[in-house]
Amino acid sequence: MEVRRSCPEKHFMDKVLVQIWWFENLTDSKTVETIEYLAAHHNVDQEFRKDWSFVDKLNFLRRKYVRANCEWKKETKAEACRALGYASEHTLNSLLQLVAGSKEKWNALIKVLQTSKEKIGSEAKFRCLQGNLTEEQVIFLLSEVAEGRLTLEKMASQANDLKIDAKIKICAAQLLNCKTFEQVQQTYGPAAFNDGKRKTFFPGFAKQPMRKSRKKQGSEILLDVPENFRHYVELVRRSSANLNDLLSESIKPYHVNDSNHYVFQLDVANLHNIVVEHAKFNIGKR
DSSP states (O other), rough: OOOHHOOOTTTGSSOOOOOOOOOOTTOOOOHHHHHHHHHHHHHHHSSSSOOOOOOHHHHHHHHHHHHHHHHOHHHHHHHHHHHTSSSSSHHHHHHHHHOOOOOHHHHHHHHHHHOOOOOOSSSSGGGSSSSSSSHHHHHHHHHHTTTTTSOOHHHHHHHHHHHHHHHHHHHHHHTTOSSSHHHHHHHTEEEEOOOOHHTTTHHHHHHHEEESSSTTOOOEOOTTOHHHHHHHHHHHHHHHHHHHHHHHHHHHEETTEEEEEEEEEEOOOHHHHHHHHHHHOOOOOO
16 A cells, blocks of 8 residues: 555556465464455455465365354354355355365365365365265275275275265165164164175166155155065065064063973974074074
């Protein structure tokens, strides 16, 4: 401003490029926030500006996310949207999801950006990490890319397989009236839906979309489940039910020294069925 006043005839000085230097005081978050937004709006609105790179956007949003107690609240999203010059929060959503999460996930992402031989100018190559993936799975995939064991293309393929596997687990639990897949394994044994068996249904599930329940928002229902999977689940249900009925009908109590004891009375055919089903569903010791 002093330069402008001293040189009024120099019209090219109507706009002056200024660098602001400050030492961040972690105890004075309000001042830091103000300076940060001054820089952000200058970059977006002014003629003399540094264009936001993809990494710049991620770093800015990560700082915003951490300062907001690691939570994307509505007002925090709106502020970030204005600062980066996005038309709506919806268009910024994929970046917000990429930035959110643990420090371990963030470090893995940054390492990918620093070491990748592929040009990464947007979040497009990371959209495969959105959806039904756990934080641990995302960290694993990013770490594999960072260490050079996966390309970004193969990461997308593996992420898709993990989502299909999650869908299969959800469908198995719902078809068998279980709350979780862990409950399915406890009830019907780990062998009924082991890794190898679930992979045989990948092609069918890859073509089937998952729909939302009309009764309860956010929960998934079992429309469009492949018929071969539905048939297999029914076989698992019947086999387990028949076996449980067989065991309950065959148990006989007897008394020894005023204590209750139990013994199975089975014919050879029934014993054969138990041995066969045990091998498939791991119902207990023979």
